[in-house]
Amino acid sequence: SDAELIAVIEGVKSRMGSRLFLPAHHYQKDEVVQFADATGDSLQLAQIAKKMTAAEYTVFCGVHFMAETADMLTASDHTVVLPDMRAGCSMADMANGFQTERAYEILSERLKRSILPLTYVNSTAEIKAFVGRHGGATVTSSNAVRMVEWALAEREILFFLPDQHLGRNTAHALGVPLEQMAVWDPIADELLFDGADDEIRVILWKGHCSVHEKFTVGQIEQFRKAEPDRTILVHPECSFEVVAASDLNGSTAYIIQQIEQAEPGTKWAIGTEMNLVQRLAKDHPELDIVSLNPFMCPCLTMNRIDLPHLAWSLVQIEAGEPVNIITVDPETTRYAVLALERMLERS
Ligand code: 13P
Ligand code: SF4
Numbered sequence: 001s002d003a004e005l006i007a008v009i010e011g012v013k014s015r016m017g018s019r020l021f022l023p024a025h026h027y028q029k030d031e032v033v034q035f036a037d038a039t040g041d042s043l044q045l046a047q048i049a050k051k052m053t054a055a056e057y058t059v060f061c062g063v064h065f066m067a068e069t070a071d072m073l074t075a076s077d078h079t080v081v082l083p084d085m086r087a088g089c090s091m092a093d094m095a096n097g098f099q100t101e102r103a104y105e106i107l108s109e110r111l112k113r114s115i116l117p118l119t120y121v122n123s124t125a126e127i128k129a130f131v132g133r134h135g136g137a138t139v140t141s142s143n144a145v146r147m148v149e150w151a152l153a154e155r156e157i158l159f160f161l162p163d164q165h166l167g168r169n170t171a172h173a174l175g176v177p178l179e180q181m182a183v184w185d186p187i188a189d190e191l192l193f194d195g196a197d198d199e200i201r202v203i204l205w206k207g208h209c210s211v212h213e214k215f216t217v218g219q220i221e222q223f224r225k226a227e228p229d230r231t232i233l234v235h236p237e238c239s240f241e242v243v244a245a246s247d248l249n250g251s252t253a254y255i256i257q258q259i260e261q262a263e264p265g266t267k268w269a270i271g272t273e274m275n276l277v278q279r280l281a282k283d284h285p286e287l288d289i290v291s292l293n294p295f296m297c298p299c300l301t302m303n304r305i306d307l308p309h310l311a312w313s314l315v316q317i318e319a320g321e322p323v324n325i326i327t328v329d330p331e332t333t334r335y336a337v338l339a340l341e342r343m344l345e346r347s
Contacts, residue, residue: 050344073337100130125336129331141236146346215292
């Protein structure tokens with residue numbers, strides 16, 4: 001039963017004390033978040049991982065790419081565990097090392113201008129290493145503006161992967177017109193662009209988040225018509241059209257901050273993952289908070305982490321037989337850490 005699983009988790013946590021560290025992303029279920037030693041957005045979790053020197057084990061309650069980052073930023077004798085290996089990310093899986101190297105080669109050859117790759121942290125360690133090798137950096141939704149601004153000043157063309165929406169929204173906010181943005185289709189090995197090659201300023205990898213693509217301009221229009229006083233607040237993984245039609249957009253930490261500062265009685269429709277929207281609605285009864293999409297939009301892979309998996313991984317750790325250990329090989333780590341450090345020093 002849930003009560004038994006909770007007792008198991010509490011028992012292991014209290015017996016292991018500071019040997020164990022349990023971070024959780026804001027999209028995790030409440031049943032998991034209640035045990036978190038720290039919660040955060042992707043940037044905060046990367047910063048926390050870097051400072052994690054005391055604990056022997058990190059039990060990462062998030063998705064695979066976040067656990068990889070924690071492994072790469074912590075000492076080699078620190079063990080990072082992901083309670084369920086099926087907790088992946090469909091966006092991160094939309095780019096692999098072979099595709100990105102080939103794209104970089106084709107684009108450099110064709111465009112004959114300097115190209116700087118940036119990758120959203122929602123990418124595999126392999127992609128972070130590709131970016132690190134070519135002088136680029138990682139980006140999160142909370143520092144994307146600063147990082148894209150840096151990249152645009154550094155080289156002639158920005159190559160942003162794997163989320164076309166965060167790339168497009170951020171570059172546009174910095175003044176790059178849509179007419180100067182091309183899209184790279186990694187399946188067809190094709191550059192999608194209507195103008196002349198020398199007009200290209202930004203190339204966006206054709207990837208997206210399967211959760212945030214479920215928010216639409218139609219949903220915003222319905223709210224505008226029925227309740228014009230409801231503020232529309234979305235994550236920048238939503239499409240350009242949705243972000244443009246919304247009132248506010250930002251990372252999960254930004255969304256939380258907006259809600260915490262909101263005037264009592266105000267109305268909000270939030271376009272991000274379901275667990276976070278439901279938690280905000282529950283924690284703020286003084287506000288009227290709903291999901292922008294009436295079907296709520298869960299991230300199925302984030303939701304893989306639950307009480308049974310958490311209890312199982314903790315019991316295995318206490319028994320000295322940890323399972324689902326996340327280890328990134330030293331060569332990949334070397335270059336991926338370069339990309340992560342370039343971001344962390346600018347955040
Ligand atoms: P942030 O927490 O950085 O806003 O990321 C959102 C997300 O999709 C994580 O997978
Ligand atoms: Fe990946 Fe989207 Fe889920 Fe985040 S919300 S883990 S980007 S699928």
